[in-house]
Amino acid sequence: RHPGPSWLAWLYRTTGVRAAPHLAGGSGGGVPLRLAVPVGLPAAAAREAGRRIARLGAAPQPVPDLVPVEPSAAPGDAPVQAPDGSYYPADRLPDDVRTAMEERHRPRSENHAVLRTHQPAVERHLLPAPGGQVEAFTAGSGTPLVLLHLFNVGAGFFAPQFAGLADRHRVICVHHPGVGDTTAASDLSVEGLADQLRHALAGLGVEGPVHLAGASFGALPAMSFALRNPQETASLTLIGGSYKVGNRRGEMNRLSLVAREDFDRLLDQPGTEETAADRERLEELLLRCESLDPKTGLRYLDEFEAAPDLLPRLEGLRTPTLIVHGRHDTVVPLKTAHLLHGLLPDVRFHEFPDAGHFPSLTRAERFGRILTEFTAAQDAAQDAAQDAAQNAAQDTARPAARRTAGAKGAAS
Structure with a gap:
């Protein structure tokens, strides 16, 4: 041709x-x-x-x-x-991606509009970065909760969390390279994404350990960030995540196909009538948030061929971790979540029997409850550890002070 x-x-x-x-x-x-x-x-x-x-x-x-x-x-x-x-x-090139390019298909990338509909107080940031800029969204105050989105779906995917969790967290989503208005894309490796996230958080003035929650592909840079920056990570949540890229037969499928297949399988199951009634709205939200630049997407495909696999390193992941997985996930098999549950040293597992690949979207209220209980427990444990350390330091200082006072008395 x-x-x-x-x-x-x-x-x-x-x-x-x-x-x-x-x-x-x-x-x-x-x-x-x-x-x-x-x-x-x-x-x-x-x-x-x-x-x-x-x-x-x-x-x-x-x-x-x-x-x-x-x-x-x-x-x-x-x-x-x-x-x-x-x-x-x-x-x-996967056939569906080639078709999308020939049809001049371009993502709608309406993440900011979707977020504002759910959380009017959301703020959009454009942060300078090597080779371009990084787009980020924030809302609320409290312990930072950093949400890492799917491969080709931007921050609007987390609209329910921006709406429901901003009263107790500073909710943050940073767009990966090529997504939305993030043009900085010099390093598309999992480690490169984690480093770019760290720099973006510094640009947002985020201090102290952060709670990380990565959905699907976003779980990879989340785990890499926790491995590389353990002192800066308060907790880790994996939402339909895996330890490697390419679980879906090594393809980069169009979002419309992925969502349709996942909803079709889910709605074949009993007890999913509520999702069936809301399917049109949910799929429309996903498509409005589709945001990946096609040319950058092809660079990701090349990166996927290198098959980055975090599995050999995960036994060293000491961050408290929550695994959330839909039983009917068509993208990342449930057995992957079971494998991670058995491997990670400090982990909790929650299966959604009435969800597919998008439990934080289709079961947002329940997901928010589980996530905030988990992050609150980690914050409480961190506070208790800091109090114990301060008390121990004070106990150590008191005898030294008494010994000094006794020595002065003897000298006088």
Whole structure:
């Protein structure tokens, strides 16, 4: 479909010879390309390049199809020349994502509007960061509660928590790279996301340990943050989370498909009539909050191929952890939650028998109750530990003071 870029990629992949589109353009049905011999290239190297091209011409291999990441022409046009990085191998792109790109599908990204509907006092922040900016939302006061969103759904996903928990927490959501108006995206590794979150919290003036709650993909940077910054993490909650990316057959599916499949399976179960009556509103909220830039999404796909897996490190995670998982989750299997429950040293587990992949949304009131009970218990334990430490310090200081006073009396 894109003969010029595909032929150039095919030539370089199979021979190691790099060519370019011809500067003069072309006419007719051909695709003009250019091979240039650099000044100073040894004659033997030039002959070897020629032999490689000849061998390829004698026994050609399949030419890879490419998909334009940011097409600059009208649909159906196939520009020969395009900026570096504007094409992606079609065989590595899920069909539904390719369809979305061909349809010029763009996320609605209405996170701020959704949050304001549920929590009028929400504040939006744009924080400077290397390579761009980071978008964050805050509301309320109290112990910081940091919510880390799904892969391609922004802060509006947590609208019920912004509405229901801001009376006891400073509720915070920081958009991952490529989501909403977060343009800083130099490091898409799990560790890079955790570091960017830490810098964003500093930019918001957040001090002291924070409660972290990561939903689905957001569980990964949440766990990485807790592993890298244990003294800054008061608790950790995993909502339909896993220890690795790519649980959903290694795909980056469109949100509409993921949500439809998850709700279909959930509503086949008895006792889900309440969710069935509210399904249209819930799916609409999810789609309004879909926010991932497609080009950054493809970079995430490349990152996923590296298969970051936190499992070997999780035995060292000492942060008190709450696992919340829907029994009918179609994205992250329930057995993953059981595995984490058995592995983590300090963990509590709560299964939602009437939820799928989105228990904090479909069962928001119950989820909020469970989460606040958990965070309150951790805050109380932290306060008790600090009081005990202060009392111990005072007890240690008193005998020293008496000994000093006795020594002064003896001297007098």
